[in-house]
Amino acid sequence: MRREVATVGIALLAALAIGSALILVAGRSPGHVWFAMLARTLGDPYLFGQILYKATGLALTGLAVALALDAGLFNIGAEGQLTAGVLACAVVGQALPAGTPAILAIPACTLAAALAGAAIGVTIGALRVTRGAHEVITSIMLNAIVVGVALWIGNAVLFRGGATRGGAIVAGAELPPLGLAGSAANASIVIAALCVGGMWWLRARTTWGAAWRAVGRDPAAARSVGIGVGRVQILAMLGSGALAGLAATNFVLGHKHAFEEGLGRGTGLLGISAALLGRLHPLGVALAAILLGFLSVGGLAVNDLVPKELTEMLQGVVLLSVAVAVPWVRRRWAQ
């Protein structure tokens, strides 16, 4: 645990240093920009809400990546799983009869999102286990395919009048906003929080969690104590896909209330950063999601001081810093 904290701390310090250097390159004072970013976002209920909105999606895709990685698989397919979830969620929400009560509509859309993501996830897992096809490659392929197919379906049946947006979901399926000064933060944060809690409990307190973590750390040991490694990996990818799909609730039910081309794009990829930065611990993932959400909203908030691209770069820098800090801390710790 202390090692994890040290790893994250060092990674963040490194990212902060690199970020400061970039700010200097952009001709600004790092202190000023960092301070402005904090002051503007935290001081403004609207921007704070936007951070929560971003964090909600990121927490779910982060959990998705973390779950798979815990079981030894690198799911960079969260992006495609999320897109599948967005499409399914919106299509179901649109197809429900008008006047469907929330008590039915919300679970139906939520379930559709999770199932669609799970279907993509389980495909990746099954291909890995049964055909030995590396999950990174199949994920990249499926990401492109899902996005393309979603666009095709959108153009063929959903989009109207030249907009890249489908029809609205029934009113009953809409998740209420949190009311933070008109920000997009919405009640799907409850779903994310439940998933964080649920994952934490499953991971730390149940034999499932013990099994998938054993598989991720040492498949041979897991096999020798009777754990079905292939089965666990397929199930982990199923759960991972479902979590990534669930992130669609934030975008569709909580915010846009329709399918849109590109809705939620980037959240799956950034989920990798959230998972790694959170060191795979659900609580850590949630905190990392908030930090990354802060960076992305803060980037818009200080757009007049430094280009927004700078904060986008920082997200990559954070990922690299963690990747470097992990082996570095491990070596130091051993001494």
Added chain:
Amino acid sequence: MISILLSATFGAQILRIAIPYVLAALGGAITERSGVVDLALEAKLLFGAFAAAAVGHATSSPMAGLAAGIAAGALVAGVQIGLALWLAADQVIVGVALNLLALAGTRFLLQLLFDEGSNSPYTPGFGDAVLGNPIAWLALVAAIAVPLALRHTRWGLRLRAAGDRPEALAAVGVSATRTRLFAALVGGALAGAGGAQLSLSVNGFSADMSGGRGYIALAMVILAGWRPAWAAIACVGVALGESLRIYFQVADVAIPRELAPLVPYVLTLVVLVVLGGKRRPPPASLGK
């Protein structure tokens, strides 16, 4: 219709489209054969494209632009190796992160250098005539030379040994890390040249102009069983597909235009699934 497909312009178009794919795939094949996972191809293409456009613009010389693209690709590879081999960071994560960085980083540089969000100013290019384009020649020469070099030069031999069994190299007093570094630099340079083609051919850089080509190139490398010649051929196949799509559109043949670009992805997936374990295996020490 048929006459169009057989025409020289169509052939030239295929080659033009193929250039960045072929160069990226050859670069990727070299890097991966030396044992380094090359998910960062997309970053090499993007930075290569950016550097070529920026330097081409500043010097009004496409040749200088090409040189800059090559240097930028190699630089990305150097960073990749530094992080992945010297600092022991996970190679897959390094690749993903570099791609993220490239996407935002090139836009950041656009802002910084040209005060623009998504386009660079005019850059002279080499023109569309394939024969007059040194990058096309580079791709052609590389497609022939890389497989031969892997087979018939000391560099290629050591590179293959590094990807296969680095200890065997160490046992004869050759540093596997240095071997991989040189391989990745050459691979990065080729991918960077591919990026230069992207921006020089349209007289300027625009954000995200690699558009997933790096990933397709990597998929072709895997599809080809890490054989550079086959990877290059597979890339020409991708280019043929794209050309057909363009011609079908111009000739008003109805095809689902969202699905056509997915063909290489689906094909790769099908090959992975159908061949499963029977496929040519990756270099034994890839990623280790």
Added chain:
Amino acid sequence: PPPTTKPGSGLRVGLVFDIGGKNDKSFNEAAYRGLERARTELGVDVTYIEPSEGADRESALRTLAARGLDLVIGVGFIFGPDLEHLAAKFPAVKFAGIDYSPSEGVGTIANLAGLRFREHEGSFVVGAIAGMLTRTRTVGFVGGMKIPLIRKFEAGYEAGVLHTCPTCRVVSAYAGTEPKAFADPSLGEELAAAQYGQGADLIFHAAGNTGDGVFAAARERGLRAIGVDSDQYDNAPCCVVTSMVKAVDVAVVDIIKDVAAKRFRPGIHELGLAERGVGFIADERNRDLLPLEVVEQARVIAAQIVAGAIQVPDR
């Protein structure tokens, strides 16, 4: 600073660009020019965001609206649903959308104005020019994203070509169906190369950054092209015969003036040839490419359209 008496001083205006960014030498650039003019001439306080991803577009609009600006402008049809949504959310803020068209079932919103252009009219005129200039009796059209808006360009253009050259052939192609189709110059070049390869000697594009590729192909072959939205002569002085300009800058300045003068009118504002909202470029720079008699003829045709003597299709 000395106290200013400019009409817009104190007014705060925000603008969000479409994909392509403020210097796309086309559509966004025209909007940016308008914004700059408003800043210098009217003294308004302007701010803008160039979003990179789809998700950012909406966030950017929201961020500006939440700051309580007086007017928030979205440049591009793609902002439509977001503008409707946000206009309802932020009733105190005025919104304007370039190329905005209401979503199905959405009526007029009190604080949202749509600034639209009769692009088919301008396209008809440049189509007529193309019909007069082509030697191969084949001309091309390259569209960005396949949507009704761009279809307007194509329809007007094609009708214009046939108006002056009934035996001419128009070959058309689109770059794609997602917003990225406006930002893929490599694909634009190949589409243009294919059309030139089929015998076209002149291509009109309505494809944003993708059009840069069309110019590259034209420059390459010494063939001709027609620019769009802004005067794109500088993109390829060899080859850009004229440009079908959309007075996005004028529209931006006008709406800012309206808000400054407190005479903002919600609903759709359509600008055609008559309102000088669309037009074509004929000046000393492109004189070598565009003979005077052709210009004369084009002016006649434009006048006929304004007079209603020529009906221009928009689909």
Added chain:
Amino acid sequence: MSGTPMLEATLSKSYGGQLVLRGATIAAMRGTVHALVGENGAGKSTLVKIVAGVIRADRGDLVIDDRRIDVARWDRVAARRAGIGIVQQHGAMAGTLTVVENAVLGVEPRRAGLLSLAATADALVALGREIGMPIDPHARADRLGLGAAQRAEIVAALHHGAKLLVLDEPTAVLAPIEVDGLLATLRALARERGTTVIIVTHKLDEVRAVADDVTVLREGRTVTTFRPPLEPRAIARAMVGADLPDVPLPTPVAADAPVALALAGVTVGAALVGIDLTVRAGELVGVAGVDGNGQHELAHAIAGLVAVDAGTIALRGASITTATPRARLQRGLAHVPEDRHHGGLVLDASVADNLALGRADVTGRFVIDRPAVAAHATARIEELDIRPPDGAALASALSGGNQQKVVIGRELSRPGLAVVVAAQPTRGVDLGAVAKIHEQLRAAAASGAGVLVISADLDELLALCHRVVVLLRGELVGERVATAAARGEIGALMTGAKP
């Protein structure tokens, strides 16, 4: 030429504080075949790797070809230049390279910048023919059989002018007929070309067939060097150590005790052929044999980690031949895997979690019963004297012996234990821990389980078991009651010699 030393070495080496070589000496004469023998872990591989420059000694003297070597600067490149070739046990060729490409690696002959391999390939073929080891220089290394690959390595080493050829357990991977051929070649090399050969082996019949001199290593020291005429029994005694401490004989098992584990005709590929074996309740049966003779497959077949191609396995009379590993564990099987680092422990997890891994009876079926896991850990830590006595410590932080105790603790505390399969349960483990582990195994038997102990350490088996069976090249080649008196016979069976 013979009679003058090609190699004289006195070497010391430690790994992480553990002394592996304690001034071990060896002197190999020119033009002779010198065998290096000793138990597992005696330090043979370490010694020859130092000589060949693969790893570095901490200190020592090294004289090669009358030249005194600075051991601190001795590496593979220098050794290669000095004419030392090494063929390691697991091979060292890059699989996707051809034989000739592997051979030239590091010293590539080039013409006009390109590799020029034809001359080398021809030379390899000619050399191979000359010494009776035909090779195909253009074959990819990973497409060669183990024997062919080894031949290629030997020829390549000689091609580079090896005057001293080191082979680490070269015969372990070869079929008997290949072994004969190899040994004949080695002898011929020494006699006719004057090459000095050092061969590491566990098999006394090979020693007798090929070696001029024999150095015996034990616990990092040279026990003695035998010169001709060689006396196999004396060598065996020197290898194992002269006197063994008295160990209490295990309590006898009633002849009618129920059968706990029964294997009939169990076959796994070519690694395990037609194994018939029964273990009665309360009985401790040892499986003796040199590493790599099928021990791995035997343990894995019983545990269900590898599918059997033929034969049946029954646990308390019920067939488990096709049961999943989990089902076998639930029916009372316990399996101590041979390698605690790969398959035994999750090094990244705590001791308590490792002790409860896969133990639904401790953790509960779904929600983990934390107090129960902690209590279980405390009990096992106490029972086995696991140090540090801290369930929260990471398994990776424990010493090897204590790690092994964790594995033993988890497996032997299973309820309703019927059969225990313990593979190399005390490998790399210190004496105190060995005693604890043996005590646990005996206790398991006393409580009614049938215990199968697979070990390369014959003394361990003799001290622990009622019976010892001998595994050689995948077959059971003999069975003896475990008495000190049977040690010679069993040792002979293990090495393939006639008792």
